[in-house]
Amino acid sequence: MAAPTSASVTAPAAGAAPQPVPGRGIGSRKPATMAQALNRALHDAMAADERVHVMGEDVGTLGGVFRITDGLARAFGDSRCTDTPLAEAGILGTAVGMAMYGLRPVVEMQFDAFAYPAFEQLVSHVSRMRNRTRGTMPLPVTVRIPFGGGIGGVEHHSDSSEAYYLHTPGLHVVTPATVADAYGLLRAAIASDDPVVFLEPKRLYWSKADWSAEDPEPVAPIGQAVVRREGRSATLITYGPSLPVCMEAAEAAREEGWDLGVVDLRSLVPFDEDTVADVVRRTGRALVVHESSGFGGAGAEIAARITERCFHHLEAPVLRVAGFDIPYPPPMLERHHLPGVDRILDAVGRLQWEEG
């Protein structure tokens, strides 16, 4: 692995432990999973606004196959948390009609690859109704989709489908990577008057963080990226399931003498170009990391935007570390597909340090 140039060699970043916000539930913070935070967000949204309806396959009595809707039917009744027939286009299509009547449906697609039958409704109606009606008929629909791999799922249970959605004008595409963001972004998605595709990283459902359900920390509005780690050598730009991998890679990179920053996009649409450009201009080197296939993926768009806005600040081409351009591999082989720490560090090593 090539050594970084002196200009980029820095001391390891000072401990970036999150500082508690005074007066915000410090005493009641305790370990919670992302799944629990999402469940709480749905519960709180339904309690706060009776127009919020949850619907999907197995979301009622069972509480969803990932238990994200656990207890909602019990608390709010079958008509607010509805087990629908098994038909994704029908689920989203009826949600469109419900939203046309003034409700705020939150649709659960059971798995990423099972959301495809609803694609036409999403692209031809959900994304366009506001535009088609000149703003008179916004569709406040949230489409929750558990996405991505790393959980040992068999075929059709591990797709990363974000590129299909972010290419569709009219949709917001949001994906949380932390427990606090899972709660805050889902509340923001449900409160949004625009349709939101809310991609839940399956392999982070059971990730834990200290969090207060009674007093959840405020989360920035949809469309704002966040710098998870300051760094001076290069910037890793990522989202959703790849954030913990990038944080781990940044930590491991210290041994190589690299001080890597990490940006968590949180929302792919709207894309927070300003935050990304600011950070990349400071480091001059950028790497986009996601587990979905690289060709035509989100990373291609992000890399292009960085090049357009930061060209004269760049010390090296923007590289991408992504899944291979193959159908998502079976559980016994998926670890070879998913970008890991080594693959990220190897790419960091190719950021033309010797020419700096």
Added chain:
Amino acid sequence: MTVLDTPAWRPRTDPAPLMPDPEPHRLLGTPEAARLDPALLRRAYAELVRGRRYNRQATALTRQGRLAVYPSSTGQEACEVAAALALTPQDWLFPSYRDTLAVVARGVDPVEALTLLRGDWHSGYDPKATRTAPLSTPLSTQLPHAVGLAHAARLSGDDVVALAMAGDGGTSEGDFHEALNFAAVWHAPVVFLVQNNGFAISVPLGKQSAAPSLAHKAVGYGMPGRLVDGNDVAAVHQVLTDAVERARGGGGPTLVEAVTYRMDAHTNADDATRYRDEAEVEAWRGHDPIELLERELTARGLLDDELRQTAADEAEAFAADLRERMNADPRLDPGELFAHVYAEPTQQLRRQEARLRAELAAERGQEHH
């Protein structure tokens, strides 16, 4: 008793009452027609005459370049008019692209109803104010919307019925199946009107479905199927009114198949002589919806020269007004294309709008030189 007899596995609905009649229901020219309300028949007559004139005018507007495309409902006016007449103002209509006449018959300004077909970017009329969904182009995708809206209204305790329109080709789409299934499971107050006009562009019904009739499809979902002569405006109106009242009373959804014929080509851009015989068209010309009603009105002494003249004059004035207003060049602001993509434009959209506005300013500058 075996496990097969337990409620979850036992067929729960007796299919017999759901079955459509073997022949399409008819009223005009039958003894039952004597009971029909003369005022309703007169109103329907005026609407049919106006509807036929509207179809002719809209088709003419395509030749003059004032409409980008027009899918005509000539020959299907009885279905279009009856659909509008069967609804009360609080109800909702979910039209397909061939149903602008039903939209107009509901009272929507025809210029607004034709906005999309004119080639503009938006649906023209305000769906909330008119309780009419935007025209749906992808086939049958609006049917689940009707179900969801009706379901939401029912949950809210509101007296609202949704009537959704599709064609014979549309019944092959997956969304047709899903919409009917959701409607039946949810007992939603919705009526599905399928106009079987014989063709999906060029493909005849025999290549579309092997069902005994399209109305029979209802039985599989557990809702009644009704078969009606789609050119008999009184029969279509009665069947739809019964279905709407049934839905309003909590009886759940109904599927209505109206057997009719598309007298014109699919659109002005289509050539129907490539796939159907003139003899067939001619045969249907003898089963014209306006003539069927005229015969009935004449037989009952309800059609005098005055009604005939009044209807013709009103239709002509309607067409003249439409022609005049469609001949005015619409004022389009290309910059508005960015305004309603989201509640707030993204920073990328703002930059793109600025780019387009700069291009427009440059164009205007060149025009001045």
